């Protein structure tokens with residue numbers, strides 16, 4: 001695989017670290033051949049950080065002319081996803097595109113339509129699909145370890161001050177556009193379509209499609225144009241109900257909270273603090289018992305890249321199709337509609 005990064009910002013760094021570790025572990029023939037970023041300083045910093053010998057470009061077309069690249073990881077602001085994904089498809093590249101697929105549903109449909117004309121791999125980087133704790137819970141639920149599922153709670157809480165990716169900050173040397181994540185036009189929504197999506201995927205993964213949602217949006221973050229507090233009830237096709245909350249504040253110091261809790265007829269399963277480990281509470285373990293090691297959210301990027309590589313080079317089918325990955329966008333847009341119309345909305349009816 002000859003790989004290029006389009007967008008060398010905050011999350012591209014996490015992808016790069018996963019790729020570098022993956023190559024070191026597996027010895028697969030993977031080479032980073034180009035960095036493409038309109039901000040040359042970002043690309044230079046990225047190149048130096050990982051001691052890469054690849055070339056830097058500002059345009060994808062230049063990179064495909066000058067290198068033999070065959071695959072790209074696209075990590076740019078949402079409103080640029082369509083332009084860069086379509087360019088990559090037309091250059092016959094395999095594409096791992098950061099979530100959400102686009103900033104609007106129309107744009108996402110254009111991406112999907114074009115992707116179908118490409119014989120190459122197209123995956124959306126919804127890394128929660130590969131989060132070891134989330135996968136383990138799916139098995140535990142299938143084994144019935146907490147009996148029948150009654151309900152679940154997903155709680156995504158972030159302060160822009162302490163964002164682990166720093167993507168909300170304008171740091172020294174950054175251009176103003178770094179704060180694009182506050183702009184409704186640039187992102188297509190607020191906290192739900194952005195970080196919240198990573199907490200919606202596990203719920204869909206465990207319980208199936210969300211049949212209906214009822215939601216209230218609020219705006220506690222002074223800079224965020226979209227909603228920075230999103231509180232919803234989901235009902236699933238298997239009749240489980242769940243509560244979702246997504247919050248972004250400026251400086252809140254949050255209490256210790258657990259990102260996911262699933263309540264069954266015999267006990268509860270929890271993902272541990274900050275997403276590490278899986279815990280079970282039942283008659284035998286009333287104070288809780290850790291039954292799965294601490295892997296964490298970031299470890300999912302490694303497994304995601306493994307899937308991308310396996311699909312690209314070994315002919316595997318992606319663990320989640322791009323059509324399936326449109327699901328979180330539809331849920332976020334259904335929540336927005338529910339907030340406005342004050343009624344239950346069915347995500348899959350949105351077109």
Ligand SMILES: NC(=O)c1ccc[n+]([C@@H]2O[C@H](COP(=O)([O-])OP(=O)(O)OC[C@H]3O[C@@H](n4cnc5c(N)ncnc54)[C@H](O)[C@@H]3O)[C@@H](O)[C@H]2O)c1
Nearest residue numbers: 007008009010011012036037038039042075076098099167
């Ligand atoms: N999976 C996750 O946990 C996670 C976390 C953060 C961000 N993201 C997603 O990753 C994407 C990027 O977010 P980020 O936080 O890395 O943003 P960022 O602002 O840190 O980086 C974006 C980079 O894209 C570059 N860029 C802008 N226009 C470009 C163009 N036309 N061509 C090439 N490069 C261009 C910028 O210069 C910048 O270096 C978004 O889709 C975001 O939602 C995902």
